[in-house]
Amino acid sequence: MKQDEQRQEVDGLEGFRHPRESSEFLFHNNILNEFSHILNSNKMPHAVLLTGPEGVGKATFAYHLAKILLSNKSNEISTLDGSHKLSDEDVSASQVVAGSHPDLLVLRRPWDEKAKKFKSTIPVDEVRKLSGLYGRHASRGGWRICIADSMDDINANSANALLKTLEEPPSRSLIILIAHSSARLLPTIKSRCRTFTFRPLSSSEIATIVGQHLADLTPGDRDLVSNLAVGSARRALSLASEGGISLYREMSMLLQKAPQLDMQAVQNFGGRLSAANAEQSYRLAVTLMDGWLTRLIRSISLGENCGVDENESQVFSQWAHQSPESWIAVWKNLGRMVTRADAVSLDRRQVILALFADIAAAASGGNIQQRLA
Numbered sequence: 489m490k491q492d493e494q495r496q497e498v499d500g501l502e503g504f505r506h507p508r509e510s511s512e513f514l515f516h517n518n519i520l521n522e523f524s525h526i527l528n529s530n531k532m533p534h535a536v537l538l539t540g541p542e543g544v545g546k547a548t549f550a551y552h553l554a555k556i557l558l559s560n561k562s563n564e565i566s567t568l569d570g571s572h573k574l575s576d577e578d579v580s581a582s583q584v585v586a587g588s589h590p591d592l593l594v595l596r597r598p599w600d601e602k603a604k605k606f607k608s609t610i611p612v613d614e615v616r617k618l619s620g621l622y623g624r625h626a627s628r629g630g631w632r633i634c635i636a637d638s639m640d641d642i643n644a645n646s647a648n649a650l651l652k653t654l655e656e657p658p659s660r661s662l663i664i665l666i667a668h669s670s671a672r673l674l675p676t677i678k679s680r681c682r683t684f685t686f687r688p689l690s691s692s693e694i695a696t697i698v699g700q701h702l703a704d705l706t707p708g709d710r711d712l713v714s715n716l717a718v719g720s721a722r723r724a725l726s727l728a729s730e731g732g733i734s735l736y737r738e739m740s741m742l743l744q745k746a747p748q749l750d751m752q753a754v755q756n757f758g759g760r761l762s763a764a765n766a767e768q769s770y771r772l773a774v775t776l777m778d779g780w781l782t783r784l785i786r787s788i789s790l791g792e793n794c795g796v797d798e799n800e801s802q803v804f805s806q807w808a809h810q811s812p813e814s815w816i817a818v819w820k821n822l823g824r825m826v827t828r829a830d831a832v833s834l835d836r837r838q839v840i841l842a843l844f845a846d847i848a849a850a851a852s853g854g855n856i857q858q859r860l861a
Contacts, residue, residue, distance in 0.1 A: 498596055498597045498599075498606045499547065499596050499637050499638070501722055501725060501726060501729075502729075503729050504701060504725055504729075507547035507548040507550075507551050508547075508551040508584055508585055508587065509585050510548050510551070510552070511581075513545065513548055513549055513552045514545070514693070514696070514697065515545065515689060515693050516544075516545055516549065516686055516687070519549065519684055519686065522684065523553065523684075532662060533662075533681070533682040534654075534657035534661055534662060534663065535654055535657065535662070535663040535664075535665065535680055535681040535682070536662070536663075536664055536665070536681055536682050536683075536684060537639075537665045537667060537670065537673075537677075537678060537681035537682070537683045537684070538550060538664065538665065538666050538667070538684050538686060539667050539668075539669075539670045539683060539684070539685050539686065540668070540685055540686030540687065540688070541668060541686075541688050541718075541719055541720055542638075542668040542720055542722060542723075543717075543720030543721050543722025543723050543724075544686045544687070544688060544689050544719060544720055544721065544722075545686060545689075545721070546666045546668075546686050547635075547637050547666055549686075550635045550637070550664045550666060551584060551635070553664070554584055554589075554592055554633045554635065554664070555578070555580065555581040555584050557630070557631045557633060557662065558580040558581075558583075558584065558589060558591055558592060558628075558630060558631055558633065559578050559579075559580040559581055560580075560628075560630050580628075590627045591621070591626045591627055591628070591630065591631060591632045591633060592633050592634075592635070593617055593618065593620075593621045593633070593634045593635075594634075594635045594636075594637065595610055595614050595615060595617075595634065595635070595636040595637070595642075596610065596614075596636075596637050596638075596641070597609065597610055597641050598610075598611070598614060608641075609641055609642065609643040609646070610636070610641050610642045610643065610646050611643065611645075611646060612643070612645040612646045612649050614646065615642075615646045615649040615650050615653075616649060618634060618649075618650070618653050619653075621634060622653065622657075622658045622661055626660065630660065631660050631661070631662060632658070632660065632661045632662075633661070633662045633663075633664065634661075634662070634663045634664065635664045635666070636650070636663070636664070636665045636666060637666045638666045638667055638668055639665050639666065639667040639670075639672075639673055639677075640667060640668050640669060640672065647673075647674050647677060648674075650663075650677065651674065651676055651677055651680075654677060654680040654681070655680070663681075665677070665681060670683070687719075688718065688719020688720065689717075689719050689720070689721055690719075691711070691714045691715050691717075692714075693721075694713075694714040694717050694719070694720075694721050694724045695710050695711060695714040697721040697724070697725075698710050698713060698714060698721070698724050698725060698728060701725055702725070702728055702729070705728060709728065709733050710728075712733060712736070712796065712797060713725075713727045713728045713732065713733060715796035715797070716732070716736065716776070716779060716796055718779065727772070730768060730769075730772060731769060731772070732772055732776065735769060735772055735773055735776060736776050738757065739757075739773065739776060739777065739780070740797075740799050740800060740803075741799075742754055742757060742844070743780070743803060743847065744799060744802075744803055746803075746844075746847055746848050746851040747847075747848040747849070747851035747852035748848075749844055749847075749848050751844075754840070754841060754844045755837075755841065757840065758836070758837040758838075758839075758840030758841050758844075759837055761773055761836055761837065761840055762835055762836040762837035762840075766836075770836050773840070774822070774826055774839075777822060777843060778819070778822060778823075780800070781815060781818060781819040781822065782819065783795065783796065783800070783804070784804055784807070784815055785812050785815050785816055785819060787804045787808065788804075788807065788808060788810060788811075788812045788815065789812045791808075793805060793808070806851075807851060810850075810853065814850040815850055817846075817850075818843075818846045818847060818850050821842075821843075821846055822843055822846075825839045825842055825843065826839060
């Protein structure tokens with residue numbers, strides 16, 4: 489593995505264990521029960537599709553299952569109860585953790601040495617490595633497993649190459665496809681897989697995971713990122729480790745004053761996010777604002793406050809009587825502004841200032857739709 493990949497793998501989260509390194513799989517007991525039945529009845533399909541939001545445990549489960557099968561301990565899955573741990577002393581499991589097991593192939597976006605970054609898709613040459621895995625006997629007479637993480641990154645040529653393997657699967661082989669959204673998958677691929685759908689995690693489940701990885705986080709901060717995570721443990725950990733908590737709270741303080749915004753404070757906020765070294769903070773702020781608007785629209789539409797904390801709930805209650813159309817227009821315009829700014833490299837500060845101006849107009853009850861037309 490190249491030095492750049494050692495620092496941060498394309499399917500990992502910097503600063504945290506990679507999913508293959510986890511010795512336990514939490515929650516999703518319905519998935520565990522289904523696989524327990526499959527293995528106990530000796531009816532493992534040749535291909536499975538794990539779908540659901542990003543960061544809810546699909547990759548962790550894929551590696552967990554691979555460790556069990558490659559260790560020839562299929563009977564152990566019948567004991568899984570959401571807190572089952574695999575022994576770190578198992579040779580096969582240790583090889584999976586190290587990324588060196590000869591009977592496990594992982595398809596993911598490779599490192600581009602020339603461009604010094606990861607490729608944008610999984611190229612067909614990566615998928616063709618399947619012929620090497622399935623063209624020989626398993627090194628220990630057991631399973632040969634491929635994990636594709638994720639199918640959201642696969643291009644058309646790669647998908648067609650993968651389909652050929654799915655059409656004629658060798659014996660004692662398993663292909664595990666991970667997809668955060670299965671809508672883009674070829675119907676012919678989906679039809680050849682048994683699908684398992686992972687639900688978003690609850691806030692309490694995410695809080696448990698966050699507490700395990702970030703023990704120094706205060707209970708208030710842990711609850712906040714768990715509520716902001718929209719069912720994704722990965723998103724919660726990312727928010728907590730990348731400054732998302734302080735960024736959200738600063739944004740929240742600015743929004744509490746709408747429609748009478750402190751424009752100097754807003755300009756300072758936008759100025760920091762437009763700095764050359766603030767690309768990550770800008771993206772995070774856009775994501776947080778998108779979530780804030782989504783929760784506000786849901787609150788108004790459903791007639792129930794969806795705020796993630798007391799401050800947000802108080803702000804939402806002020807606008808509960810408004811029509812959601814104006815706020816939907818603000819939310820849509822945010823997406824347009826971000827896309828346009830990325831396309832022509834506009835100053836990110838202008839995106840932030842325009843967004844807060846839209847929010848102030850909507851909060852005052854003005855005709856925001858006409859303003860944005």
